[in-house]
Amino acid sequence: MLEVAHLSVQYGKHRAVDGAALAVGKAEIVVILGGNGGGKSSLLKAIAGLQPPVAGASAMLDGRELVGLPAHLIVEAGLALVPEGRGIFGDLTVRENLLLGAFARRARAGEAQNRARVLALFPRLAERLEQTARTMSGGEQQMVAIGRALMSAPGILLLDEPSLGLSPLLCGELFRALERIRGDGISVLLVEQNAKRSLAIADRGYLIENGRIVGSGIAADLARDPAVQRAYLGAARPG
């Protein structure tokens, strides 16, 4: 599905991502775990076309090279990003956010079904269609962001710390939604600090530190790995 290789991101002299390589299979949930400033957001932005990577990088989606494409064409190719801070249109209504989600040409044919699927996934959005997005709670805004991304009929969904700032209850709801999205045949690549919850739903995981991928494995194995437990699942960090 998605295969990333030799991907580096540089800001001036600071190398935020250093030669990252990863793969996400069809209908698979893959989580990238790492601390703050580890280069996770830069990695996702580079894949989505918001940040140009250092020359030599490759990101193939179903055999098609994404690196070098402008961001709007990457969405057309079937990759949707829910960025850090959600990136919804705060001044527009929920209805308008979802309408714009299906702006991509690839999304037009199945728009009605996708809309029904999104509203079934997040019934609260159906009640709040006319509400201005910025006036909603953090959890509801995250639903708008994910719903909008799903409206573009993606083959793969990228999420940058979706659980940030959500209550444990909403967190659970969010991760259950991601499982249902996988059930619809959509791949999910998410970056998280909430290791316990994300490893519980993920198929596989990668560990990123100072811009380098330092480990990877089956999610269940990672959850049992003592080194991972020390770094990401410590008692001081209840998940």
Place this chain on the structure above:
Amino acid sequence: MLLEVTLQGVTLGGMYALVAMGLTLQYGVARIMNLSYGELLIAAAFAALSFYSGLALSPLLGLLIVPPLAFVLSYAIYRILLQPLVRRAKTREALEVDSILATFGMLFVIQGIMLALFGGAYFSYSYLSFPLQIAGATVAANRLLALVLAVVIGVGLYLALTRTRLGTAVRAVAVDPVAAQLVAIDVRTASALAFALGGALVAAAGVLVSMFLTFNANLGVVFTLKALIVVIMGGVGNLLGALIAGLILGLVENYVAVFVDPGLTLAATYAIFLIVLLVRPQGLLGRAGR
């Protein structure tokens, strides 16, 4: 008397509203602070005048010809002259400075061409200049027609921007250009189209203005300033705000000119502007996406 003055004020306000809606598209969506904006209005007025007195074409036909021409011209100006500035600007503030300087230069180019062609004299032409009686008030037919057309164009644009996916996409670029890319909107093309649409709007206003006002080649800056005031009063990027603020400004100007002193018109304009800035710096309706 009061009704007559009100009708005149509403007509003028309708022009201001149209002009402000166009500037909101250029500034809010394409992020270009266009100081040569009013020159395009005057150029369109001269075009309508030439069509009418030279070719005996009615301004209504001019309204079908001039705005599309202005659309094409503005699109070309954006792609050739302004997009390089957008591309190299690191921040929105840097782009603002660059675009102000570039369009300030454009102002003198367009104005110079008009001065060379028409000189500095005032022009007007007589089209539908017979009086009409409405509820006891007398109003020139051309003013009434201009008002009706301004309403049709303004409402049409508002509906197109709020009720269609393409219009919503244009507003989305104003709200968040980065997020717009994430829903597959080609922000550069959308910006060029918004800039061109703004140019078409101000040209339409120019044709309408030429039907009932006298104008000369130096008058453009007046409309640029009024448009700026209306945009800031209504709330940057807020189309309904521009509509309301435009009407208020037109009404107040006319009331002051007739009932107080014509010399105080500009003073009244800026007094309202200052009051709005002091009391509601975000504009009457606030900075919003509609």
